[in-house]
Amino acid sequence: MESWKKNVxxxxxxxxxxxxxxxxxxxxxxxxxxxxxxxxxxxxxxxxRDQDLRLYPDPSAGELTGAVAGYYGLSREQxxxxxxxxxxxxxxxxxxxxxxxxxxxxxxxxxxxxxWAGLFRIPYxxxxxxxxxxxxxxxxxxxxxxIVFPNPNAPTGEALSREAxxxxxxxxxxxxxxxxxxYVDFGAVSALPLTEKYDNLLVVQTMSKSRSLAGMxxxxxMGNPGLIRCLNNVKYSFNSYTMDQTALAAGKAAMEDxxxxxxxxxxxxxxxxxxxxxxxxxxxxxxxxxxxxxxxxHEFCPAGELFAALRERHIFVRYFDKPRISNYLRITxxxxxxxxxxxxxxxxxxxxx
Ligand SMILES: *Cc1c(COP(=O)(O)O)cnc(C)c1O
Numbered sequence: 300m301e302s303w304k305k306n307v308x309x310x311x312x313x314x315x316x317x318x319x320x321x322x323x324x325x326x327x328x329x330x331x332x333x334x335x336x337x338x339x340x341x342x343x344x345x346x347x348r349d350q351d352l353r354l355y356p357d358p359s360a361g362e363l364t365g366a367v368a369g370y371y372g373l374s375r376e377q378x379x380x381x382x383x384x385x386x387x388x389x390x391x392x393x394x395x396x397x398x399x400x401x402x403x404x405x406x407x408x409x410x411x412x413x414x415w416a417g418l419f420r421i422p423y424x425x426x427x428x429x430x431x432x433x434x435x436x437x438x439x440x441x442x443x444x445x446i447v448f449p450n451p452n453a454p455t456g457e458a459l460s461r462e463a464x465x466x467x468x469x470x471x472x473x474x475x476x477x478x479x480x481x482y483v484d485f486g487a488v489s490a491l492p493l494t495e496k497y498d499n500l501l502v503v504q505t506m507s508k509s510r511s512l513a514g515m516x517x518x519x520x521m522g523n524p525g526l527i528r529c530l531n532n533v534k535y536s537f538n539s540y541t542m543d544q545t546a547l548a549a550g551k552a553a554m555e556d557x558x559x560x561x562x563x564x565x566x567x568x569x570x571x572x573x574x575x576x577x578x579x580x581x582x583x584x585x586x587x588x589x590x591x592x593x594x595x596x597h598e599f600c601p602a603g604e605l606f607a608a609l610r611e612r613h614i615f616v617r618y619f620d621k622p623r624i625s626n627y628l629r630i631t632x633x634x635x636x637x638x639x640x641x642x643x644x645x646x647x648x649x650x651x652x
Contacts, residue, residue: 313414316617325640327631328615330453330482330592332511334566334634336549337559340512343552344545356547358539363547366554367519371491376524379531380550382541384481384505384518387530388447389415391501391520394533395475396421398444405434407624409453409479432586432594433457436466446471449479451487454619454629456588458487465490468497475526477501482590484509484564485571491521498523508591509564510553517542517550567591571632577642581649596626600649612644 316329364378371378381387392415396402401424404412408425416423426438432455439446446467451458468476468490478490480502491502501522507513520530534541542550553560571593578585578595585595596602606618606628617629632638 308418310418311414313411317615319613319615321613324613324615325633325637326615327592327633327637327641328617328629329513330508330590330629330631331513332508332563332567332591333632333637334511334563336511336515337553337556339552339556339559340549343548347544347548351544356540356542356544358535360542360547363517363542363550363554364519366551367521370554370557371521373521374524377494377521377527379520379527379534380542381518381520381534382546383507383513383516384479384503385411386516386541387503387518387520388412388477388479390530390533390537391475391477391503392416392421392447393419394529395477395501395526396445398474400442400444402445402447403439403441403443404447405452407432407452407455407621409449409481410619412447428452428455431457434459434463436463436470439467440470443471443474445474445476447477447479449481450490451482451485451589453481453590454592454617454624454627455586455594456482456590456592457586458589461488461490461493465493465497468493468500472497472499475499475501477503480504481508482592484560485568485591486589494522498525501526506550506553509567510560511563512549512553515546515549517546517553567632570635570638573635574630574632574638574642577638578645581642581645591632593630593632594624594627595630596628597649602626602628605645605648608648609641609644614641614644 360380363380364375368375368378381390401422403424403426406425406427429435434448476499480489483489494500494502501520503520506517574593582598583595585593602618609616
């Protein structure tokens with residue numbers, strides 16, 4: 300063995316959904332928004348002059364933090380921003396999960412959690428979802444070194460009520476509870492108001508999905524100023540300038556255009572509900588997804604086979620060949636035209652079986 304290898308940090312990386320680039324593809328595999336970001340984003344980007352880039356960006360990301368705070372009626376001290384919510388979540392794991400007891404998260408959930416836990420050597424325990432794929436609050440009353448779960452959960456789309464989240468947060472005053480609200484704008488109820496009452500609750504959101512900015516990499520965390528201060532201390536110990544000037548300008552513009560945000564998220568929700576009805580007619584079953592995706596299993600056609608058939612037709616969906624979920628496809632909600640093409644293909648394919 301080469302001698303340097305003994306000092307390497309071993310890591311098992313997260314595998315993101317593929318980013319194919321085919322002219323005729325229908326891309327429903329990474330939960331991106333099918334609509335472009337607010338036109339205000341383009342205007343803000345055009346207003347950046349090349350000579351502005353000579354200077355470092357504002358390390359506190361003040362304008363962006365202020366725009367997020369303004370949107371939610373918070374103070375800037377209650378908001379932390381990062382390079383997508385993946386960066387925010389990684390920073391939060393590093394900051395808050397330093398105990399000896401295991402951090403708890405569901406067995407079926409965002410598959411980055413166990414990757415960060417591995418990278419940072421955080422002990423963890425995966426808590427099985429109920430048979431109907433819901434999170435049971437009582438399962439999170441065991442001894443733990445912190446808790447993290449998405450609401451709605453990914454990839455199931457199942458959402459918890461604010462009361463259920465409060466039950467978990469209230470039962471764990473000795474640790475930080477992170478609620479990953481990547482998809483909350485598509486119909487679930489945010490836990491944000493609970494941050495006024497509980498100082499151990501951190502709510503994480505992203506501009507990647509409901510604000511159509513996956514390519515810009517902007518995420519944020521909201522919580523009481525004590526938690527936010529701890530996050531900033533870790534950030535400033537790592538990289539002071541995580542947010543570049545373009546991200547600061549684009550994120551602010553997206554946050555301020557409420558009308559566009561409301562319009563596009565409503566379209567996605569309507570298309571999701573239409574797609575659910577059509578999938579049900581074709582023999583698919585699924586929970587009541589509150590995300591911009593549907594997690595569905597077919598009554599007779601195995602998910603792996605459907606995944607491959609769709610892929611051949613350049614319709615990309617996500618398939619996780621993992622215990623409990625290997626017969627499900629996660630289908631991102633695209634435009635009405637894209638979903639019609641998906642349904643048309645499935646109709647023909649399932650008929651000839
Ligand atoms: C998409 C997603 C994220 C990460 O989003 P970013 O693009 O990094 O902001 C985090 N959590 C869940 C559950 C997601 O689905």
